[in-house]
Amino acid sequence: MIAKPKIFIDGESGTTGLHIYSRLNQRDDIELVSIEASKRRDATERAKLINAVDVVILCLPDDAAREAVSLVSSTTVKILDASSAHRTANNWVYGFPELNPGQREKIASAQFVSNPGCYPTGFLACIRPLIAKGILKSNFPITVNAVSGYSGGGKNLIKQYHTFHEQEAGGESLYPYGIYGLQFGHKHVKEMHYYSELASPPLFVPAVGDFERGMLVQIPLPLGILDNPPSGEVIHQAIVNYYQSEKFVQVAPYQDSTLLRDGIFLDAMSTTGYAYAMNGTNTVQVFVFANDTTKEALLVARLDNLGKGASGAAIQNLNIMLGFPEELGLL
Numbered sequence: 001m002i003a004k005p006k007i008f009i010d011g012e013s014g015t016t017g018l019h020i021y022s023r024l025n026q027r028d029d030i031e032l033v034s035i036e037a038s039k040r041r042d043a044t045e046r047a048k049l050i051n052a053v054d055v056v057i058l059c060l061p062d063d064a065a066r067e068a069v070s071l072v073s074s075t076t077v078k079i080l081d082a083s084s085a086h087r088t089a090n091n092w093v094y095g096f097p098e099l100n101p102g103q104r105e106k107i108a109s110a111q112f113v114s115n116p117g118c119y120p121t122g123f124l125a126c127i128r129p130l131i132a133k134g135i136l137k138s139n140f141p142i143t144v145n146a147v148s149g150y151s152g153g154g155k156n157l158i159k160q161y162h163t164f165h166e167q168e169a170g171g172e173s174l175y176p177y178g179i180y181g182l183q184f185g186h187k188h189v190k191e192m193h194y195y196s197e198l199a200s201p202p203l204f205v206p207a208v209g210d211f212e213r214g215m216l217v218q219i220p221l222p223l224g225i226l227d228n229p230p231s232g233e234v235i236h237q238a239i240v241n242y243y244q245s246e247k248f249v250q251v252a253p254y255q256d257s258t259l260l261r262d263g264i265f266l267d268a269m270s271t272t273g274y275a276y277a278m279n280g281t282n283t284v285q286v287f288v289f290a291n292d293t294t295k296e297a298l299l300v301a302r303l304d305n306l307g308k309g310a311s312g313a314a315i316q317n318l319n320i321m322l323g324f325p326e327e328l329g330l331l
C-alpha cells in the first residue's frame with residue numbers, strides 16, 4: 001500500500017468533483033493535488049498532473065474524460081472515471097463492488113475503473129440478484145421508470161432550477177416532474193443491459209423532479225406472463241441473500257408499510273424522516289412490493305444520485321483501489 005497516495009480530481013469544480021473533493025479533503029491519509037484554476041482545460045498541465053499522481057478521478061463530460069485518458073502515459077497511475085465514457089469499454093473494470101462475487105477484487109487490481117451511472121446503480125442493485133440466481137430468466141421483458149433530483153443534470157440543470165426558484169413567486173416550478181429520453185437509447189441503457197446480463201436492453205424512461213438530490217428507480221414485474229411465477233417473498237429473499245454481507249446495499253423488510261411516508265408514499269424527495277435517509281449516504285436501498293394474487297411485483301431502488309450514484313461510489317472504489325478499508329469516510 002502506498003504511504004500517502006496522491007489524488008488528482010480532474011473536474012474538481014463540477015458537481016460530482018466538488019462532492020468528492022469535500023469528502024476527501026477531510027482525510028489525512030491521502031494528498032489531494034489540484035490544478036491551477038486558469039489551467040483547468042490546459043491539456044499539457046493536466047497531463048503533467050495525471051502522470052505524477054497515484055490516482056486520477058475524472059469528473060468530466062464524456063469527451064473530456066476520453067481526452068484525459070489519452071493523456072495517460074504512466075503505467076502506474078490508476079484512473080477512476082465518473083463519466084459514462086468507459087463503462088462497457090475493454091480493459092476497464094466496472095466499479096460496482098456488490099454486482100457479482102469477485103467484482104471488488106477486480107476493482108482492487110485494475111488500472112482503469114469506471115464508476116457506474118446513478119440510474120444503473122439502482123437498476124442493477126434490484127435486478128442482478130434475480131438474474132444471477134435464476135429467479136427471473138434473462139429473457140424476461142424489463143422496463144425501468146426512474147426519477148432523479150435535478151443535480152443529476154450537473155451544473156447547468158442545477159443553475160436552471162436555482163434561477164427559477166429565485167424568480168418564482170409561489171408559481172409553478174420549472175419541470176415539477178418531467179419524463180425525458182423519449183427518443184430512447186439513453187446513455188445508461190448499454191451498461192444496464194451489459195451488467196444485468198439480460199438478453200435484451202431494458203426499456204428505460206428517466207424523469208427529473210423539482211428536488212435537488214435523491215432518486216427512485218422502479219422496475220415493474222408483470223409476473224402473470226410466467227407459467228410458474230415466483231412469489232414476492234421468494235423474490236425478496238433472493239435479494240436479501242445476495243447482499244447479506246454488504247454494507248452499502250440495504251434491502252428493506254418485505255411489504256413493510258411503516259417505511260412509507262404516511263403509510264402510502266415511497267418518497268424520493270421529502271427533506272425529513274425516513275424518505276430522506278439515503279441522501280448524503282453511500283447506501284442504495286432496495287424495496288420489493290408484490291401481490292401474489294394479481295401476480296404483480298415492483299422492485300424499487302432509492303439512492304442519492306450524488307452518493308452511491310456518484311461521489312460516494314467513487315470514494316468506495318478509491319478505497320478499494322488503494323487498499324484502504326472500503327467504508328473509510330463513508331459511514
Ligand SMILES: NC(=O)C1=CN([C@@H]2O[C@H](COP(=O)(O)OP(=O)(O)OC[C@H]3O[C@@H](n4cnc5c(N)ncnc54)[C@H](OP(=O)(O)O)[C@@H]3O)[C@@H](O)[C@H]2O)C=CC1
Binds near residue numbers: 016310
Ligand atoms: N451529477 C450527477 O448526479 C452524476 C454525474 N456523473 C457524471 O460525472 C461527470 C461530471 O458530471 P457533473 O459533475 O454532474 O458535471 P458538471 O457539469 O457539474 O461539471 C463538469 C466539470 O467538468 C469540467 N470540464 C468540462 N469540460 C472540460 C474540459 N474539456 N476539460 C477540463 N474540464 C472540463 C467543468 O469545468 P468548469 O467548472 O470549468 O466548467 C466542471 O468542473 C459526467 O460525466 C456525469 O455524467 C455521474 C453520476 C452522477
Ligand SMILES: CC(=O)N[C@@H](CCC(=O)OP(=O)(O)O)C(=O)O
Binds near residue numbers: 116119150207
Ligand atoms: C437528471 C439527469 O439529467 N441525469 C443524467 C444522469 C446523471 C448521471 O448519472 O451521470 P452519468 O451519465 O455520468 O452516470 C442524465 O440523464 O443524463
